[in-house]
Amino acid sequence: MRASRVVGAAVFMTLSYMKEPLAFVSDLIIPLVIFMVVQLGTGRGMESLLGILVAVAWSSGGFALARKLATYRVWRLMDIFVASPLKPIEFAVASALAHLVVIIAPATVVLAIMALTVGVGPASLPLIVISILLAWFAGTAFGLYVYGKLADPMRVSSVASLLNLLLILLPPVIYPVSILPPELQLVSALIPTVALKLVAQHLVGVPTEVPFLMSAAVTVAYAVLFTTLALRQRLTLE
Amino acid sequence: MNKPYILVEELVKVYQRDIVALDGVSFSIEEKGIVGLVGPNGAGKTTLIKILTTLTRPTRGKAVVLGYDVERDYEEVRSKVSLVPQDASPELYLTPYEHVYWYLRSRGMPKSVADKLAREALEALGLWEVRNRVCAKLSGGTRQRVLIASALAVPAEVYFLDEPTVGLDPIARREVWKVLREVAKNSLVFLTTHYMEEAESLSDLVIMINKGRIVEMGGPRDLLGKVRHKYRVVLDRNADTGSLGFRVVESEDGKIIYAESEGELSEIVSELAKMGLNFSVRATSLEDLFIMRVSGYEG
Numbered sequence: 385m386r387a388s389r390v391v392g393a394a395v396f397m398t399l400s401y402m403k404e405p406l407a408f409v410s411d412l413i414i415p416l417v418i419f420m421v422v423q424l425g426t427g428r429g430m431e432s433l434l435g436i437l438v439a440v441a442w443s444s445g446g447f448a449l450a451r452k453l454a455t456y457r458v459w460r461l462m463d464i465f466v467a468s469p470l471k472p473i474e475f476a477v478a479s480a481l482a483h484l485v486v487i488i489a490p491a492t493v494v495l496a497i498m499a500l501t502v503g504v505g506p507a508s509l510p511l512i513v514i515s516i517l518l519a520w521f522a523g524t525a526f527g528l529y530v531y532g533k534l535a536d537p538m539r540v541s542s543v544a545s546l547l548n549l550l551l552i553l554l555p556p557v558i559y560p561v562s563i564l565p566p567e568l569q570l571v572s573a574l575i576p577t578v579a580l581k582l583v584a585q586h587l588v589g590v591p592t593e594v595p596f597l598m599s600a601a602v603t604v605a606y607a608v609l610f611t612t613l614a615l616r617q618r619l620t621l622e
Numbered sequence: 623m624n625k626p627y628i629l630v631e632e633l634v635k636v637y638q639r640d641i642v643a644l645d646g647v648s649f650s651i652e653e654k655g656i657v658g659l660v661g662p663n664g665a666g667k668t669t670l671i672k673i674l675t676t677l678t679r680p681t682r683g684k685a686v687v688l689g690y691d692v693e694r695d696y697e698e699v700r701s702k703v704s705l706v707p708q709d710a711s712p713e714l715y716l717t718p719y720e721h722v723y724w725y726l727r728s729r730g731m732p733k734s735v736a737d738k739l740a741r742e743a744l745e746a747l748g749l750w751e752v753r754n755r756v757c758a759k760l761s762g763g764t765r766q767r768v769l770i771a772s773a774l775a776v777p778a779e780v781y782f783l784d785e786p787t788v789g790l791d792p793i794a795r796r797e798v799w800k801v802l803r804e805v806a807k808n809s810l811v812f813l814t815t816h817y818m819e820e821a822e823s824l825s826d827l828v829i830m831i832n833k834g835r836i837v838e839m840g841g842p843r844d845l846l847g848k849v850r851h852k853y854r855v856v857l858d859r860n861a862d863t864g865s866l867g868f869r870v871v872e873s874e875d876g877k878i879i880y881a882e883s884e885g886e887l888s889e890i891v892s893e894l895a896k897m898g899l900n901f902s903v904r905a906t907s908l909e910d911l912f913i914m915r916v917s918g919y920e921g
Contacts, residue, residue: 391727
């Protein structure tokens with residue numbers, strides 16, 4: 385793998401997002417409203433903000449990436465990358481890195497809200513960053529898998545929206561797990577995005593009802609599964 | 623160069639539902655220059671380009687680019703070719719400079735080389751003035767030139783361009799031709815086109831393809847020399863030619879009658895004049911050779 389090629393392709397993909405630096409604002413409106421309701425209603429806003437960070441990282445790595453690749457396929461831009469020395473694995477890494485950069489702006493906003501409202505100290509920052517990276521990694525592998533699985537690139541957007549609903553909005557990612565009945569709390573922890581949020585909670589020291597080992601095991605299992613599935617997809621060949 | 627630029631043997635591509643895109647195509651290109659692959663929609667032009675650029679696999683047969691098998695040695699092929707896909711769009715939020723420069727970087731070019739090549743390509747294709755405007759704000763033809771600049775900026779050994787001049791105005795088209803001629807001095811430019819006139823005036827070698835098969839191949843002059851009928855008479859598409867004693871071919875331009883000699887031409891012209899039909903006469907071109915081959919007019 386050649387770093388220069390990866391960086392070149394990553395910047396090529398990132399520039400379009402950088403031309404619209406405030407595009408993420410609309411994506412944050414609903415999560416932040418949920419955060420305010422949770423904070424005012426239960427006082428567990430920190431949990432909600434961690435969930436938003438996981439959601440931002442997962443969505444960027446997963447859905448935004450899959451959409452971007454699908455767009456490149458429709459535009460036939462993918463073809464010019466395939467017919468070049470850039471290897472499929474380099475292209476995949478470049479796509480992932482490009483979408484890591486995209487996380488920076490919304491994550492900064494959420495971290496600022498975190499510091500101002502629930503009071504997070506600098507000591508927690510590295511642990512929060514680790515949580516974001518975990519969610520980005522798992523989301524990226526998931527996004528690459530979803531993209532590779534769909535033969536018709538026109539369907540990627542609608543599938544991504546459905547998965548966003550099923551993996552981010554419906555399960556207790558942005559709202560606290562404790563709102564659910566006890567029997568559903570453990571079940572919900574089997575959802576990758578919920579498990580990622582619970583790991584983040586454990587790392588930062590926000591109490592949860594689900595044991596750390598379970599959340600960590602679920603997270604690792606999904607990360608390995610999605611990575612294996614993504615690597616098995618032929619990303620750019622017929 | 624010992625190995626042919628492109629060697630294709632009995633190439634077959636069958637898509638799902640038994641759609642045959644290529645049906646036993648064979649040819650070899652030994653020398654640099656411009657090769658024009660011409661044919662109607664669905665003839666198999668794009669499929670051939672896709673196989674040669676490793677975007678799709680052949681069903682049967684062999685395709686070799688610069689001595690490398692497109693299936694087995696696809697990485698070597700990819701490192702030596704550059705492509706303008708059909709109906710493609712550049713990344714709309716990038717400027718032409720960013721597009722060309724970062725595409726070159728993604729191919730592993732060092733900063734200074736990528737900058738130099740990007741500048742040269744943008745200047746050559748008349749994009750220097752708009753180099754810092756995002757592609758979304760450029761016209762369709764200018765966006766197409768951005769894609770062409772991205773491909774031609776690459777120091778490749780073979781350039782594949784799939785209908786590169788579609789959507790370009792006549793002046794821009796001729797600018798692209800000029801650049802292609804320059805590029806073809808040191809490498810092979812393999813392009814597909816709908817425009818027979820483009821293939822005729824631009825190509826060193828013309829390959830005519832129809833329904834997945836090569837119907838004719840050769841230099842434009844050699845091909846023109848093969849046409850026995852030297853004149854074409856074009857009538858309106860709705861002209862009533864039922865009682866004419868000459869063979870009539872339907873084409874996009876209208877109804878066509880071919881004449882082998884001046885004598886035959888004057889016979890046709892006088893008969894058409896008697897019938898009060900409007901018509902025009904001109905010398906036959908490669909387009910006519912193609913029509914004749916496809917319609918079985920001449921051998």
